[in-house]
Amino acid sequence: xxxxxxxxxxxxxxxxxxxxxxxxxxxxxxxxxxxxxxxxxxxxxxxxxxxxxxxxxxxxxxxxxxxxxxxxxxxxxxxxxxxxxxxxxxxxxxxxxxxxxxxxxxxxxxxxxxxxxxxxxxxxxxxxxxxxxxxxxxxxxxxxxxxxxxxxxxxxxxxxxxxxxxxxxxxxxxxxxxxxxxxxxxxxxxxxxxxxxxxxxxxxxxxxxxxxxxxxxxxxxxxxxxxx
Amino acid sequence: xxxxxxxxxxxxxxxxxxxxxxxxxxxxxxxxxxxxxxxxxxxxxxxxxxxxxxxxxxxxxxxxxxxxxxxxxxxxxxxxxxxxxxxxxxxxxxxxxxxxxxxxxxxxxxxxxxxxxxxxxxxxxxxxxxxxxxxxxxxxxxxxxxxxxxxxxxxxxxxxxxxxxxxxxxxxxxxxxxxxxxxxxxxxxx
Numbered sequence: 001x002x003x004x005x006x007x008x009x010x011x012x013x014x015x016x017x018x019x020x021x022x023x024x025x026x027x028x029x030x031x032x033x034x035x036x037x038x039x040x041x042x043x044x045x046x047x048x049x050x051x052x053x054x055x056x057x058x059x060x061x062x063x064x065x066x067x068x069x070x071x072x073x074x075x076x077x078x079x080x081x082x083x084x085x086x087x088x089x090x091x092x093x094x095x096x097x098x099x100x101x102x103x104x105x106x107x108x109x110x111x112x113x114x115x116x117x118x119x120x121x122x123x124x125x126x127x128x129x130x131x132x133x134x135x136x137x138x139x140x141x142x143x144x145x146x147x148x149x150x151x152x153x154x155x156x157x158x159x160x161x162x163x164x165x166x167x168x169x170x171x172x173x174x175x176x177x178x179x180x181x182x183x184x185x186x187x188x189x190x191x192x193x194x195x196x197x198x199x200x201x202x203x204x205x206x207x208x209x210x211x212x213x214x215x216x217x218x219x220x221x222x223x224x225x226x227x228x
Numbered sequence: 229x230x231x232x233x234x235x236x237x238x239x240x241x242x243x244x245x246x247x248x249x250x251x252x253x254x255x256x257x258x259x260x261x262x263x264x265x266x267x268x269x270x271x272x273x274x275x276x277x278x279x280x281x282x283x284x285x286x287x288x289x290x291x292x293x294x295x296x297x298x299x300x301x302x303x304x305x306x307x308x309x310x311x312x313x314x315x316x317x318x319x320x321x322x323x324x325x326x327x328x329x330x331x332x333x334x335x336x337x338x339x340x341x342x343x344x345x346x347x348x349x350x351x352x353x354x355x356x357x358x359x360x361x362x363x364x365x366x367x368x369x370x371x372x373x374x375x376x377x378x379x380x381x382x383x384x385x386x387x388x389x390x391x392x393x394x395x396x397x398x399x400x401x402x403x404x405x406x407x408x409x410x411x412x413x414x415x416x417x418x
Contacts, residue, residue, distance in 0.1 A: 040253060040256060041251070046249075051363040066231035088306075089302065092302040094302050096299060099301070115348050118301045118344070118348055119250075119341045121301055165386040203249070203408045203412070203414065204405045204406070206249065207402065208405035211394075211399070211402040212402070214398040214401060215393045215399075216398075219393030223281045
């Protein structure tokens with residue numbers, strides 16, 4: 001009765017990944033928000049306007065590329081027992097520097113994002129990439145991985161922000177929170193605001209929009225026969 | 229009476245999960261089994277409160293006099309990480325059963341943005357120590373309350389005929405959205 005059926009240990013031969021693969025997988029295949037469902041706090045909190053979401057995306061892009069590069073370049077000197085506190089300090093320091101820069105050069109963005117700039121420190125995506133990728137791979141690959149994952153993150157944030165602001169207010173305001181140097185209201189005169197669902201720019205809208213986008217993606221994957 | 233209003237506001241009206249979107253990773257990640265969720269909720273209440281007990285004086289009596297306010301994020305994340313370790317040790321020493329219940333969830337809390345978020349909000353607003361503690365307690369209670377109710381909803385959803393595309397995460401998000409809508413109705417009570 002004690003016949004233990006040994007499952008054949010599958011030798012997962014690490015496929016030779018080109019740098020392009022490393023970069024590209026983060027954008028769609030391992031998209032932080034829509035596939036892995038990580039880093040939800042900013043995805044829900046700052047996406048009530050397109051610009052806020054886009055700005056947050058850019059900040060995460062800067063931070064993730066930087067932290068991945070730093071973590072990867074010191075990976076051989078840090079004993080693995082203390083690596084997590086070291087990563088936390090590196091990430092927190094770089095976020096603090098970025099926060100000071102945003103305060104100085106884009107004060108409108110800083111007040112729009114509020115506490116969520118500092119909270120990039122505890123964003124699962126940033127920490128996850130440092131631990132899962134940058135601590136094991138070379139500097140160039142890690143930088144590309146960070147940039148790719150962050151680009152995917154920024155894209156998804158912008159998509160959510162676009163739908164929430166457009167459907168919630170009937171227009172898209174540009175140049176108000178980002179220091180673009182001009183101000184432009186996309187579809188400002190179209191009179192669509194009469195038909196806006198104002199619930200979408202309020203907190204419940206964040207959950208609803210992301211939930212529906214996830215459902216659309218799932219149904220697309222199911223129709224293609226992709227197994228999750 | 230003011231403190232009571234603050235407590236209720238932090239717990240229900242401005243709930244950290246549904247209204248301020250803090251701690252969502254653990255909110256969606258853990259909320260599948262009732263037993264683990266209760267443990268997680270308790271651990272979060274303890275850690276948020278203790279973090280407020282330490283970070284508020286740290287900010288006002290160390291960082292502000294030394295004029296190094298800008299390192300608050302780094303200082304707080306260190307405090308929270310060590311606090312989580314310390315809580316783990318203390319609980320292990322005094323209550324084995326509680327340790328078994330909370331064990332795996334304690335380390336996760338260090339990266340729960342609710343804890344850092346509440347600590348940073350507390351020092352960003354001009355308020356007294358007592359108010360900061362009340363806010364922290366209310367936020368922790370609110371987190372535990374929401375994550376427990378949400379888990380109950382998710383457990384029910386598991387046995388319901390949900391459309392195929394909405395199964396799992398999408399329906400969880402939509403139900404959280406409906407919960408948030410219900411909580412918006414509480415906005416008038418304070």
